[in-house]
Amino acid sequence: MRYSGDWMSLVDDRILEYICENDSGSPKKMKDEGRIRYSRQHIARRCRKLAEKGLLTHLGNGVYIITDEGEAYLKGELDTETWTRVEQNGNSSATGNASNST
Known part of the structure; x- marks a missing residue:
């Protein structure tokens, strides 16, 4: 289970999955391959x-x-709303990256 923040949209998971599977990616390449069906500008x-x-x-x-x-987010180990790590037992702990909470 992934813990997406209110700031995230559905395409964010597809982008992260694509880049994780391919080691890198660009909005143009993601659009051209047709796997992410949003405009290149939106992907960017x-x-x-x-x-x-x-x-x-x-x-x-x-x-x-x-x-x-x-x-960590893709693995369900990071809550991007509270920026806390989620352990397998359901407990969470702060990541220490306060800049992400804005």
Whole structure:
């Protein structure tokens, strides 16, 4: 189970999954491959937001990679509303990354 924050949209999961599976990705490539059915501009906006929140890292030239936090979110180990780690037993603990809570 993933714990998405109120700030997230449905396409965010698809973007994170794509980049995790492919090691990197760009909005153009995600759109051109047809797996993410949103405009390139919308994908680019969401990539910027995911990078701002710390789930992706922008390498330049429109290329993004997933961060440890992004991978933890995909595994259901990070709540992106409260920015706490979720343990297998359902308990949570703070991640210590206060910049993500804005």
